[in-house]
Amino acid sequence: MAAARAVALHRSHGTTSLMASLVTDTIDRLAEQVAALAPLVEAGELVGVHLEGPWLSDLHCGAHDPMLLRDPDIADIDRVLDAGEGTVAMVTLAVERPGGLEAVAHLAARGVIAAPGHSDAGYEIAKEAVAAGASVATHLFNAERPMHHRVPGLIPALLESPSVAIELIADGVHVHPVMLRHAITCAPTRYVLVTDAMAAAGAPDGDYRLGPLRVRVQDSVARLDPGGAIAGSTLTLDRAVRFLVEQVGVPVPEAVRAATLVPAETIGRADLGRLAPGARADLVALGEDLQVRAVMRGGRWVVPPC
Structure with missing residues (x-):
């Protein structure tokens, strides 16, 4: 199965917990794909499924089929969520679309992360979405209304909201190092490194x-x-950590925290992202060059030490 191969690839690069993302498709196909991934979530191979679409902005669809985009509809959302039997952990949506704010509140009530992204939302609507329960900014800066000094848009609204985790793709392609530094300065304890990786990673x-x-x-x-x-990335998380340290000037402990503890806390997993009694025994050994030397998951070596 392609998903299992992707898990193995990213695990070898130090990502011991992985969330699968599904791009825009029909409701029928998304329900099928979520159902197919559910056994991997139940087995602990994935921490959940992320739906990136089809409830996205026509103006900022990026690498999503514009013909399949649609307004958020509670019945459609529930159909896909129910197909996964609780394995859908996050939904990215354009909160300004008709029904968007209601969808945010509904997702939050069901315990699913509602994440503004691929959005043309203005500042005020973005703040309303946060008040309704939105808690993650999907790959900030990418595929959304840019900031403007008179029309600020959703980016500053999300950066200034202390309850929102800020996703960043640190690969040197998606976001300039200066803008990464700006986001980190605004949200120093709540930014999350993500790969947005597609099948070509590795x-x-x-x-x-x-x-x-x-x-x-x-x-x-x-x-x-x-x-x-741009259609996703070929990034692995170890490269993202190195990029933050080498190109953005982030201290190693802080970059590691953004790849471990903060994402684990964002999805409510106290057993992940930390070395502590009661946590799962995950460990990634890095060399002085920050290259992965060994990977342990659940107390077992995935990549044994040399």
């Missing part, structure tokens, strides 16, 4: 698929073919 350049769309990877950068929009 694989050579070439042609791939992202949901129903074709993707070409060249020089390790994934873009739609045709179209050219």
Whole structure:
């Protein structure tokens, strides 16, 4: 199964807990895909499933099929959530679409993270979404209304909200180091490193698929073919940590915290992301160059020490 291969690849790079993301598709297909992934969640191979679409902005769809985008509908949302029998952990949505704020409140009530993203929301609507229960900013800066000094938009609204975890893709392609530094300065204890990785992570350049769309990877950068929009990444989390340290100037303990403790707390997993009594025995050994030297998961070596 492709999902199991992806888990193994990222685990070898030090990601001992992984959330699967599904891109925009029909409600029928999403329900099928969530049901197919549910056994991996139940077995502990995945910590949950993230739905990135189809409730996204037409103006900021990125690498999502614009023909499949739709307004949030509680019945559609519940159908996909129910298909996963509790394994859907997070939903990214454009909160400004009709029904968006109601969907945020409904997701929060069901214990699912509601995450503004791929959105054209203004400042005020973004703040309303936070008040309704939105708690994660999906890959901040990417595929959303940019900041403007007279029309601030959702980015500053999310950065200034202490209850919102801030996702950042630190690969040197998605976000300039200066903007990464800006976000970290605004939210120093609540930013989360994510990969937004697609199937080409750890694989050579070439042609791939992202949901129903074709993707070409060249020089390790994934873009739609045709179209050219950035289509996820080929990033692994160890590279993201190195990029933060080497290119953004973040201290090693802080960069590691953004890849371990903060994401674990964001999804409510006190047993992950820390070395403490009662936590799962996960350990990643890094060399002085921050390259992965060994990986332990649940007390067993995934990558044995040399």
